[in-house]
Amino acid sequence: MSEALLIHHAPLARGFVETWTLNDPVSRNALSVAMVDALLAACERAAADTNLRGVVLRGAGGHFCAGGSLGGFAKTIGQPLDAGEADPLVPLNRRFGTLLQALCALPQWLIVVVEGAAMGGGFGLVCCADRVLAHTSAQFATPEVTLGIVPAQIAPFVVRHLGPAAARRCLLTGERWDAATAQRAGLVDEVVTGDMEAAVQAAIARHAATASQAVAATKRLLLAQAETPLPALLDDAAIAFAQALRGSEAPQGLAAFAARKPPPWSAKT
Structure with missing residues (x-):
């Protein structure tokens, strides 16, 4: 360092x-x-x-x-x-x-x-x-x-x-x-x-309180927004959405929401 x-x-x-x-x-x-x-x-x-x-x-x-x-x-x-x-x-x-x-x-x-x-x-x-x-x-x-x-x-x-x-x-x-x-x-x-x-x-x-993989994917979309034509950006966004739902974070986050509990990655847990 x-x-x-x-x-x-x-x-x-x-x-x-x-x-x-x-x-x-x-x-x-x-x-x-x-x-x-x-x-x-x-x-x-x-x-x-x-x-x-x-x-x-x-x-x-x-x-x-x-x-x-x-x-x-x-x-x-x-x-x-x-x-x-x-x-x-x-x-x-x-x-x-x-x-x-x-x-x-x-x-x-x-x-x-x-x-x-x-x-x-x-x-x-x-x-x-x-x-x-x-x-x-x-x-x-x-x-x-x-x-x-x-x-x-x-x-x-x-x-x-x-x-x-x-x-x-x-x-x-x-x-x-x-x-x-x-x-x-x-x-x-x-x-x-x-x-x-x-x-x-x-x-x-x-x-x-946010999920790391979701944050990373969202930041990639935000960064690409200025350079990517809208149709291609929306295609990429749809893929990111589907990957998130099928990944490991969404089931945990949605289950915690339904149970009115903080998500497992939250600093409050």
Whole structure:
């Protein structure tokens, strides 16, 4: 495990939940190459772990993520390439897009917890969440255009999460949103004024009432929605529905419902 990313396990009924903590408080958890690599490795492992039911992504030291770290690019800023030279910045930036894809494609539910700054690339991470909790201290912005930079990899994910109008407003102005404004824009699901840890546990319990295979299949359909023609998407949805009814979860879930009991995968059992 990289020191740039701390991973903590906690048991749930029929599996466990992991908390992934971005761990560079001095930089307000700016996205270094090491941090991106650690997150990608965690996503790859999680995608194959059938016992992992959910992920909570948060930051250390009172902030979520201040965006991309430009420290390693200092010598390249303002410097043109030599004729015929391949730009090493291109694959580095594209790798962050690969991370955003991997987070969106996680078969587990993903809760993002925002305290303090969620800027630039951190804003992009938030857009990958299935549920977003924001403390009243949270501040959200995509300030790239105010710095002469392009919000290149996050833009498609911001549009997908917020819709074109809200995405244009934040991406083209760099305006800063507090937690309440972000909630009105659809970026945040819950604004937390009190104990964040209690709110996180309540969100975990809410998601832990869901069945893992059903969640994974539903997320695949949601992810495919933007790229798949409707008839083909509905065909895939019908197959997923039939497979779920014939699988192991539906009989247990429906029997528990009929008996007015919690399902066997619920955190309450």
